[in-house]
Amino acid sequence: MSTIDRLQEVFRDVFDDDELTITPETTADDVEDWDSLQHVTLVVNVEAAFGVKFSSLEVAGLKNVGQLIGLVESKQG
Amino acid sequence: MPNRLHHVGIVCRDREGADELLQLLGLEVASEEYVEAYEAQCLFTEGPQGRLELIVPTGGKLAKFNKGAGGLHHIALEVDDLDAESARLRAAGVQLLEDEPVDAGPIKINFVPPAYTRGVIVELVAPNTSWGDAPAEDQ
Numbered sequence: 001m002s003t004i005d006r007l008q009e010v011f012r013d014v015f016d017d018d019e020l021t022i023t024p025e026t027t028a029d030d031v032e033d034w035d036s037l038q039h040v041t042l043v044v045n046v047e048a049a050f051g052v053k054f055s056s057l058e059v060a061g062l063k064n065v066g067q068l069i070g071l072v073e074s075k076q077g
Numbered sequence: 078m079p080n081r082l083h084h085v086g087i088v089c090r091d092r093e094g095a096d097e098l099l100q101l102l103g104l105e106v107a108s109e110e111y112v113e114a115y116e117a118q119c120l121f122t123e124g125p126q127g128r129l130e131l132i133v134p135t136g137g138k139l140a141k142f143n144k145g146a147g148g149l150h151h152i153a154l155e156v157d158d159l160d161a162e163s164a165r166l167r168a169a170g171v172q173l174l175e176d177e178p179v180d181a182g183p184i185k186i187n188f189v190p191p192a193y194t195r196g197v198i199v200e201l202v203a204p205n206t207s208w209g210d211a212p213a214e215d216q
Contacts, residue, residue: 033144040196057170060192 003050003069010049014042024066052076078162079154083184083202084121084128087145088139095120104129110182115139119181131168139208151188159185159203173201180205 003012004022012020016032017072028034043059046052052075062068089095099105099122107123113114122129132150134140142150152158156162159178166173166189174188189199 035138035141036191037198040191043192044195056193056195059195060172060190077181 004065005071006049007065007069007072011042014045019033022065024064024069025077026053026065039063046072048075078165079156081155081203082127082155083155083200084130084201085134085149086130088132088134088142088150090138090145090147092118092133093196094147095133095148098131100174102129107129108182108204112179112181114179115183151200153186153202155202158200162201163187174211178203180207205215 004024007026008020008022011031012018012021015031015038017032020031022031028039039062040059043062047054050072052072054071054075058071062071080184087098089098097122097188098188104126106120109118109120114134115132117139118132118135118146120133121157132139134142139150142148155168163173163178170191171189174190178187184202185205186203187201189201191198212214
C-alpha cells in the first residue's frame, strides 16, 4: 500500500468520514473539522500507523498532505 | 519565561451555560471583558482556588470549538514581558498565533498553537500597561 493510501485510511478514521479523499495538495482548509487541535490528533495517529515520531516543529510546520507524505517517508528511510 | 499560572480557560456554549457552571462550582464573576478579536465575552473568577476564564463566544472559531460543545480550552501562563517571551519562542522556531499581542482589557495576550505542545493551547498573558488610558466614556 502506498503512503498516501495508508494516510487516507488514517484521515478517514480520524475525521470519521469514509468518503474523504486526500491528495498531496489537500490542506486543512479542504477538510471539515481539521483545526489546530484535530491536527495533533491526526499526527499522533499518523505516527502510530507508520511507526514514526515527529518533532513539535515538524508537526507545526506541515502545510499540506504532500509535506506530510514527505515527512513520513523521510522518517522511514 | 512564564512565572505562574494565570488562569484556565473554558469555552461555554452560551451565557446560560457559563452561569450554570459558575453556580455548580460555587464561583462568581469578578470581572468580564468582550474581546472583539476572538468574538467572545470573557468572564473571570477570582479566589484562592485560582482563576477561571469562562469564554462565551458570539461567533467565529471559538463557537465551533469541540464541534460547538465547548469545554476545556487553554491554560494561561503569566509573563513579565510578553514581547521578550514572544521573541524567545520565535527564536526557537515557534510561530505564535498572533503577529502582535491582542489587547484584552487589563491584559495583553498571545497563544502558542497546540501543534507545538501536542494538544495544549497555551495562552501567554502580561499586564496591559495602556489599559485605562482611553477616555472614560470609551471604557
